[in-house]
Amino acid sequence: MRTMMKRRDLLKLAGVAGSVGLGGCASGAMNAIGKRDAARVLVVGGGFGGATAAKYIRLLSQSKIEVVLVEPDAAFVSCPLSNLVLGGSRTLPDITRPYASLTRQHGVRIVHDRVASIDATQRVAELASGAKLRYDKLVLSPGVEMMWDGVTGLLDASRQGRILQAWKAGPETAALRRQLEAMPDGGVFAIAIPEAPYRCPPGPYERASVVAAYFKAAKPRAKVLVLDANEDVTSKGALFKKVWAESYKGLLEYRPQHKATGVDTATNTLKFEVQDDVRADVLNVLPPMRAGAIAVQTGLANSNARWCNVNWLNFESTAARHVHVIGDSIQIASLMPKSGHMANSQAKVAAAAIVAELNDWEINPAPMLTNTCYSFVDAQRVVHIASVHAYVPAESTFKPVPGSGGLSPAPNEQEAVYAFGWARTIWADMLT
């Protein structure tokens, strides 16, 4: 259910029209809750990055900074674990959590709407509803946008529900599960992977593995084709390949250097830059990705017109003052994955820096980031990759701490317990 804030509440939130941006003095204007000079941070996007930023700005400022979160969806649906919905061992409700706790427990004001445009000079965001919200600091965590032009015919096929992505968990995840269930035994499921970087490096290989596990049990004559634009598996490669050889021999086939360029829904065929066409019963085609649309539209995607460069000490955009970009939209540093855990880590560094800046304190010159990522290889066994990243002043960037980090030695059931525990804990860390 989508609950829209009542119009008069929204107007109250937006502040009286006359105060918005007038005189260019955003922080001195009378704000929504009638208090003078209470700094306001506007957070755009309620995923792993945005929700964490909203909560931690409240926590780290002892609730002194007002936080408004703009997020169109009524509830949070987790991308991590969503491949288990495709495999059939979990359902969408299992991976869905409400946003209401952010308001109840932390006083975050949530507006269920979309940001239509941002005026970074006046520090005002305009919502799709037409309401305007002024801010002192903006945290932008819009995730990724699919670059439909990269694969001819894919946008239409996606709109028709014929060829799905399900790369943002939600109704499409359930729809792709239904396609897999409806596929006859002996059918072929093909997943096409774009060139890196894209959201969740090991995600496509996890998906291929758990779907193969489902087929092994329910449709033993079916087949999984992994068509990868990259030279090789981009994450946890040795671990995935070992599982494929040991558990899915003859069932799952991996083909590197297969860059998809077009789809034909009349014949359910995928076309490639070089290799021969591939026909499949269920196609899951992931096009190249870039920063979320609002980031691109605001002129923040200044790295190759795809990703947003940021100052690593506070995640402020290098293209706009007071706009902090976190999560999958940023141009990554060395060995920094586009993951939910990493977005949560970045959100905390950005939140601490914003709280410091709004208090006129020096920002932390030595921030740290962590990443832990669990991938299922079937419904019971998991492999992980973990890393710690420290800011290196001499190079003005984050780098993995030498000697830290690593992978699981092999898939194991113990880490499935950790994976579910991690999910419950990180969801709570961002929402409750």
Added chain:
Amino acid sequence: MNTSLRVVIGVLAATASAGALAQDAVALRARALAATCAQCHGTDGRAVEGGAVPGLAGLPATYLVEQMNAFKSGARAGSVMPQLAKGYSEAQIAELAAWFARGPAASK
């Protein structure tokens, strides 16, 4: 007072005087560093129901330092912790331990 706490207080005092930071700014940095543990151990080190790893809030600082060092050296086995512990310096481990040892009240 135990050794690790003395180290921490020394580190914090040095940081505060060198950078002329307000106590609130020092606390902000410690809490933000501790937040790098929260994805798995819970916000401010308070374990979540259904979580699979222990909470850290209120544990003695000496114990926390010992465990991190044991993960680092390989004396204590684990899955991700031996790999993550190696990413933190001695001073950072002391700062984390002091933060979590102060318990849930520290976050209020």
